[in-house]
Amino acid sequence: MLKVIINGCLGKMGKVLTRCVQEDEDLKLVCGVSQNPINNGSFDIYPKMNDINEGADVIIDFSHHSTLNDVLTFAIKTKTPLVIATTGYNEDELNKIKEASKIIPIFHSSNMSLGVNVLLKLVKEATKMLNNFDIEVIEKHHNKKVDAPSGTAIMIANAAKDVLPNVEYNYGRYGRKAKRSENEIGIHAIRGGTIVGEHDVIYAGHDEVVELKHIAQSKDIFAKGSITAAKYLVNQIPGYYNMDNMLS
Numbered sequence: 345m346l347k348v349i350i351n352g353c354l355g356k357m358g359k360v361l362t363r364c365v366q367e368d369e370d371l372k373l374v375c376g377v378s379q380n381p382i383n384n385g386s387f388d389i390y391p392k393m394n395d396i397n398e399g400a401d402v403i404i405d406f407s408h409h410s411t412l413n414d415v416l417t418f419a420i421k422t423k424t425p426l427v428i429a430t431t432g433y434n435e436d437e438l439n440k441i442k443e444a445s446k447i448i449p450i451f452h453s454s455n456m457s458l459g460v461n462v463l464l465k466l467v468k469e470a471t472k473m474l475n476n477f478d479i480e481v482i483e484k485h486h487n488k489k490v491d492a493p494s495g496t497a498i499m500i501a502n503a504a505k506d507v508l509p510n511v512e513y514n515y516g517r518y519g520r521k522a523k524r525s526e527n528e529i530g531i532h533a534i535r536g537g538t539i540v541g542e543h544d545v546i547y548a549g550h551d552e553v554v555e556l557k558h559i560a561q562s563k564d565i566f567a568k569g570s571i572t573a574a575k576y577l578v579n580q581i582p583g584y585y586n587m588d589n590m591l592s
């Protein structure tokens with residue numbers, strides 16, 4: 345039985361992950377962390393990672409970038425492998441994650457679905473083949489999402505930039521001097537209703553357009569992907585892991 349701690353257990357993803365962990369006979373939910381803990385009778389909820397006095401085999405984090413220091417400090421202190429699904433980190437925070445992965449195994453992905461990770465491979469291939477096509481990324485999410493653009497949209501743009509290192513990102517084009525330059529990737533965020541998550545990658549060329557698209561139809565795919573990542577991670581030595589490592 346793998347013992348799991350969930351950071352962000354009362355958030356939208358945290359609740360879905362709690363159900364998926366409880367339904368998985370290989371896993372035991374030890375406790376969760378939430379800013380406003382409530383006693384739910386089924387597992388302990390602490391206000392901060394540092395308050396936890398139980399051990400676990402792995403931590404899964406679907407929370408907010410501002411909890412990063414707490415979760416890294418706890419994971420390093422207790423030598424617990426950490427799956428990070430949270431998005432919205434800045435450069436400094438991303439560097440802290442990479443530094444911490446020298447001490448403990450960390451799995452980090454802004455999208456835990458299988459489909460998006462196949463999409464990233466397709467983006468690399470399409471970008472190599474569709475010379476001089478303009479690339480635009482459009483992401484759509486529910487109206488409660490706090491960060492924009494999505495972490496997935498950034499991963500998609502980064503996959504194209506791996507092939508075309510000179511491209512620059514143009515977020516939400518607007519204004520009288522907004523003409524597209526040749527070497528940019530436009531990244532656009534739509535927010536509304538309960539959209540789970542959609543990502544379109546548009547390659548617009550002369551008289552032809554290619555589109556790659558992923559639609560998430562439930563949050564379960566992200567929760568289950570993070571559980572698969574957790575099961576993979578507990579057998580790894582310290583290092584920085586992502587879907588590529590797990591799928592290869």
Ligand SMILES: NC(=O)C1=CN([C@@H]2O[C@H](COP(=O)(O)OP(=O)(O)OC[C@H]3O[C@@H](n4cnc5c(N)ncnc54)[C@H](OP(=O)(O)O)[C@@H]3O)[C@@H](O)[C@H]2O)C=CC1
Nearest residue numbers: 352355356357378379380407408429430431454455456566
């Ligand atoms: N990698 C992936 O596949 C996926 C990643 N995500 C990412 O997971 C994260 C959580 O998403 P979701 O559950 O929808 O978000 P919610 O806003 O519903 O939940 C956020 C959670 O973070 C906690 N939290 C701690 N500090 C803060 C703070 N300062 N501000 C806001 N929340 C805080 C909240 O605690 P409390 O309840 O006490 O307020 C809550 O438990 C996001 O970054 C999202 O982009 C989402 C889906 C898939």
Ligand SMILES: O=C(O)C1=N[C@H](C(=O)O)C[C@H](O)C1
Nearest residue numbers: 431454455489494495496541
């Ligand atoms: O906040 C969400 O909901 C999601 N966030 C992730 C992101 O920012 O890419 C992944 C997924 O699209 C859902």
